[in-house]
Amino acid sequence: MAKAEFGSAKYLSNQMKARGLQKLRFYCQVCEKQCRDENGFKSHIRSPSHLRKISQLSEASIDEYTRGFESDFLKLLKISHGEKKIRANKFYSQFIQDKNHIHMNATRFTSLTKFVQHLSKEGKIRLHGSEDVPEEDMDVEQLSISYVDNSKENLQRKEALHELEINETSEQEINAKLLQRQIETCLKDAMEEEKNHEVPINASNSYNEHKDKVKIDLKASIKSQRVAKKRSKPKKKSLFN
Template identity: 45%
Template sequence: MGRAEVGTPKYIANKMKAKGLQRLRWYCQVCEKQCRDENGFRCHTQSESHVRQMLIIGENPQRKIAEYSEQFKRDFVSLLKSSHGEKKINFNKFYQEYIADRNHIHMNATRWVSLSEFVKYLGDQGICKVEIDPGKEGGYTIAYIDNSPESIKRRDLAHKRERGDKDDLEQEQKQLERQVKKAKMESEELKKRKTKEGESEENKSESEDAKYTKELQRDGTQPIKLALSFGKKPTATATATPKRLKLK
């Protein structure tokens, strides 16, 4: 049974059925054909056109795999750069965005066996910044690294501006520390001055008291001192009645 002609209802129905993603194992990258089930894929692999393409690739399979790998990497990085720039994104989430185009290069046609191997390759080559994703989605986060001259110049200017702001902040902090130190020194000097003034006033008061005492001594009016002393208790003999004198 031949293919449906373009514009016929059967052709439109087939296009509607093929819309969207299908099973990856039923996709032929060589012929760029997506089959809807296993039977259709088996029939396609037995077709004359597919066998002819496989014979051509069989002459140098490594070269074809390298071409697919390079195109897969180029399309992947180009979409990452245009859609997210240098922002971080979960790798699995972005891969779903990449394969949303049913005509993309599939990973099973490249030299990378798994997504983990491919994301590690991007990190090792310095193409993307790869980190472990601590969020709910898990896996890895990737961020495109723009190494173009314009981007490098922009980053240098940003670093210089950041260093300038940091130097200004350090100078402000040093100036503030100097002001605080100066205020502390002035406060200590003020305390010392007040202490000396208090001691000098006390010494002045004591000197005035001493001067007043000397003036009193000079005038003969010395302070009166009271000394109380109690005598001994009289004895029995001392208190006895004196003897009467005999009159002749």
């Protein structure tokens, strides 16, 4: 098959397809050159043109690349996910979809793991999944990140939400105390009412004693009346007297 002529539409189409299929880790940020594969990238970094540019690259330029990479990374994280947690690898895949982004190989960081560890130490992100794991043993596949929003507006919003939660808690506590007092008052009133309807034991005994005394007095009275009647009854006269 004949090669497409240089500069033709077919040639440009093939170039665009090749760029889309090539891996971003084989991109040289300093030379702004995309290599087709690992062998091509190794050949490029040994080339005189690349070595010349590297020799001219100052510490200030590396720091500038590093700041730009970090700034773009955090900006996209804030816009797309806010303070929600996301896998570090998954988000990095989203970040590098922009072909014009600054590549990590132009910064001071040699891996994504070291980069997210740096951001976590700076307090710019939260690193999840790194608990009780030494830094050298961290696996980026197991790490998740979330943005830390320290802006004035966000801090004010969090403070307002915190105050609202405190007020709601205080109101609930007040309502609970009032309800408890009402319950205690009702129980006290019920006990007093029940106490008022009870017959005292002493009063009951006294009543029984008086009742017994009355019974005894009545019997004695009846007996005495019968005896009196018999005594007062006249005797019949005998015919022989």
